[in-house]
Amino acid sequence: MSFMELATNRYSERYFDPRPVEQEKIDAILAVGRTAPTACNYQPQRIYVMQSEEALKKVRSIRVSHFNAPLMMLVCYDIETAWRNPGDRWYQNYCSGEQDATIVAATMMYEAEELGVHSVWLRGFDSQQVAEVFNLPKNHIPVMMFAMGYPSDKTKPSPWHFQRKLLEETVTML
Numbered sequence: 001m002s003f004m005e006l007a008t009n010r011y012s013e014r015y016f017d018p019r020p021v022e023q024e025k026i027d028a029i030l031a032v033g034r035t036a037p038t039a040c041n042y043q044p045q046r047i048y049v050m051q052s053e054e055a056l057k058k059v060r061s062i063r064v065s066h067f068n069a070p071l072m073m074l075v076c077y078d079i080e081t082a083w084r085n086p087g088d089r090w091y092q093n094y095c096s097g098e099q100d101a102t103i104v105a106a107t108m109m110y111e112a113e114e115l116g117v118h119s120v121w122l123r124g125f126d127s128q129q130v131a132e133v134f135n136l137p138k139n140h141i142p143v144m145m146f147a148m149g150y151p152s153d154k155t156k157p158s159p160w161h162f163q164r165k166l167l168e169e170t171v172t173m174l
Contacts, residue, residue, distance in 0.1 A: 045078075050074065069120075102143060
């Protein structure tokens with residue numbers, strides 16, 4: 001399958017089968033995330049894999065929509081490790097951490113899809129609450145979570161999945 005086919009066919013899963021994701025697939029997803037580009041290759045991403053019942057119960061306590069996924073990944077960045085641009089006049093002392101973590105997360109999302117593991121990107125949470133519930137180090141800043149697992153028999157893409165703006169609406173040629 002080409003990358004275009006993979007990217008086009010991937011959709012946000014909302015109906016997960018309860019069976020667990022095999023450790024070798026989790027390892028492959030994490031390994032691919034490790035190869036993602038980050039600013040100056042500082043690799044500030046910090047990933048928490050949550051699959052124990054205790055960890056998933058904590059997720060359910062802070063996220064209304066978790067889709068009963070058997071696997072969650074919390075992607076953070078280490079604010080002390082992330083690259084900074086002190087010369088940016090628009091964003092004073094710009095920090096690349098959120099962008100780096102997002103690139104890592106997107107890379108992992110596509111690898112998961114390649115392996116038959118569906119996902120949904122989750123951001124509707126309070127970062128401070130997540131940090132407190134999971135007892136994160138102060139320098140680990142939550143960026144997003146994935147709910148991950150195999151699709152259930154009710155799986156189908158949202159009608160929104162098929163809506164795409166024209167390139168002319170999102171691209172400007174200079």
